[in-house]
Structures are given as C-alpha cells and as structure tokens.
Amino acid sequence: GVTPNIAPSMLSADFANLSSEAHRILNSGADWLHMDVMSHLTLFFSNSSSIPCRHFVPNLTIGAPVIESLRKHTTAYLDCHMMVTNPLDYVEPLGKAGASGFTFHVETSKDNWQELIQMIKSHGMRPGVALNPGTPIGEVYPLVEAEKPVEMVLVMTVEPGFGGQKFMPEMMDKVRILRKRYPLLDIEVDGGLGPSNIDMAASAGANCIVAGSSVFGASEPAEVISLLRSSVQK
Ligand code: DX5
Ligand code: ZN
Numbered sequence: 001g002v003t004p005n006i007a008p009s010m011l012s013a014d015f016a017n018l019s020s021e022a023h024r025i026l027n028s029g030a031d032w033l034h035m036d037v038m039s040h041l042t043l044f045f046s047n048s049s050s051i052p053c054r055h056f057v058p059n060l061t062i063g064a065p066v067i068e069s070l071r072k073h074t075t076a077y078l079d080c081h082m083m084v085t086n087p088l089d090y091v092e093p094l095g096k097a098g099a100s101g102f103t104f105h106v107e108t109s110k111d112n113w114q115e116l117i118q119m120i121k122s123h124g125m126r127p128g129v130a131l132n133p134g135t136p137i138g139e140v141y142p143l144v145e146a147e148k149p150v151e152m153v154l155v156m157t158v159e160p161g162f163g164g165q166k167f168m169p170e171m172m173d174k175v176r177i178l179r180k181r182y183p184l185l186d187i188e189v190d191g192g193l194g195p196s197n198i199d200m201a202a203s204a205g206a207n208c209i210v211a212g213s214s215v216f217g218a219s220e221p222a223e224v225i226s227l228l229r230s231s232v233q234k
Pocket of ligand 2: 009035190
C-alpha cells in the first residue's frame with residue numbers, strides 16, 4: 001500500500017522564524033514540510049515590447065533563496081508546491097536550493113509537461129502534478145501514465161493562493177476516481193484540511209495530507225498531526 005505522509009504547510013508558519021518553526025513541527029511528528037511557492041511574473045516578448053502576464057495566484061510567498069536557507073537547517077523532505085506561471089523557470093533554482101519534491105500545476109504546463117518531468121528528475125527531485133478545483137481529473141491521466149510519469153497527484157481542495165480557506169468536499173470525487181485507477185499512486189490533498197474532515201479525505205484514498213492553519217493554529221500541533229495520521233492509516 002501507500003505510506004501516509006503528513007505535510008504541514010509552512011505558509012502558516014512564522015516566516016521570520018522559519019528554521020525553528022520547521023523543527024517544532026518536525027518534532028511534533030510531521031513527515032514532510034509543504035512549501036508553497038507562489039507567483040511569478042513572466043514576460044512575453046512581442047514586437048520588441050515585453051508584456052507581463054497574469055500571476056498564477058494573487059499572492060507572493062517564498063522562492064528558491066528561502067528554500068536554500070531552510071535546507072541548511074534540516075534534512076526533511078521539502079514538498080514544493082509550485083503555484084507559478086512558468087514552472088520550468090524554477091526547476092534548476094529549486095533543485096540547486098535542495099527541494100525534494102517539485103509539484104507543478106497542470107494548468108500551467110499543458111504544452112511542456114514532458115520536458116518538465118524530465119528536468120525535475122534530472123535535478124534530483126520527485127515530480128508531481130497539481131490541479132485546481134475547476135480542472136477535470138482526466139487532465140492528469142496522461143502525466144501519470146507517461147513513460148516518465150509524475151509520482152504524485154495533488155488535488156486542490158481550495159482555490160490556490162492562501163491558507164485558511166474552507167475545504168471543498170466535492171473534490172473527494174476526484175480523489176476516489178484517482179485511487180481506483182492508481183492503487184499505488186501518492187495522492188495529496190491540499191486546502192482546508194484538519195481533524196474535522198480528514199476522514200473524508202483518507203477514506204476517499206488520499207495518503208499525503210497538507211495541513212496549514214489546522215496544525216500551526218493548534219496549541220498542540222503534535223495532537224493534530226497524530227489525529228491526521230491515525231485517520232490516514234485506518
Ligand atoms: C493554498 C496552499 C495550501 C495552504 C494550505 O494555496 O497551496 O498549501 O497553505 O493551508 P490550509 O491548510 O490553512 O488551507
Ligand atoms: Zn500547497
């Protein structure tokens with residue numbers, strides 16, 4: 001079967017104390033650290049003028065320099081969730097910074113996912129693909145079934161951009177469909193997860209659980225993490 005991985009989102013950590021926050025949460029039983037890398041302004045060149053395109057999400061969080069700094073303080077698996085317009089631009093910087101997993105969004109990678117997967121692997125990271133609530137699940141099948149496949153699918157259970165939003169239970173259909181189709185695949189859920197809805201996600205078939213505000217907002221993060229883990233192991 002698949003191993004449960006509890007991945008607290010560092011987006012809810014105190015960014016001014018990232019290293020001590022990482023240790024606090026790892027000592028509380030976390031398996032992975034989920035790193036939300038958001039936003040990037042891509043310049044499209046046409047008629048010798050450059051036009052900035054829209055950000056993928058309306059927020060700006062951390063990038064390769066912060067991952068590199070954190071890597072000096074921990075050997076933990078850094079599960080990087082790339083909410084950026086052009087993920088290919090980030091593969092080399094994230095690889096050099098010491099990222100462990102590199103999960104790009106299928107919405108940003110319609111034309112170049114094969115190249116992306118190849119690059120991610122050649123930089124020593126584990127490739128994953130994420131999809132937004134509005135994106136049909138079928139869009140990730142080719143990436144899981146490719147000759148060089150992604151090794152994880154991240155099902156967004158909120159609109160990407162911010163922590164602390166409300167879990168969308170209707171996304172569990174996607175998780176169930178994926179689990180039925182791919183018994184051994186890592187399936188991650190991200191957004192609004194905590195003790196009140198973990199059973200729903202775990203019974204649908206998710207084995208990698210991102211939790212930001214429910215872990216960092218708790219007075220005893222270790223209790224929340226062990227509750228999440230016991231549901232996923234059931
Ligand atoms: C949202 C991020 C999530 C978020 C989760 O765009 O991808 O990882 O930080 O935080 P909570 O658990 O608070 O929804
Ligand atoms: Zn995330």
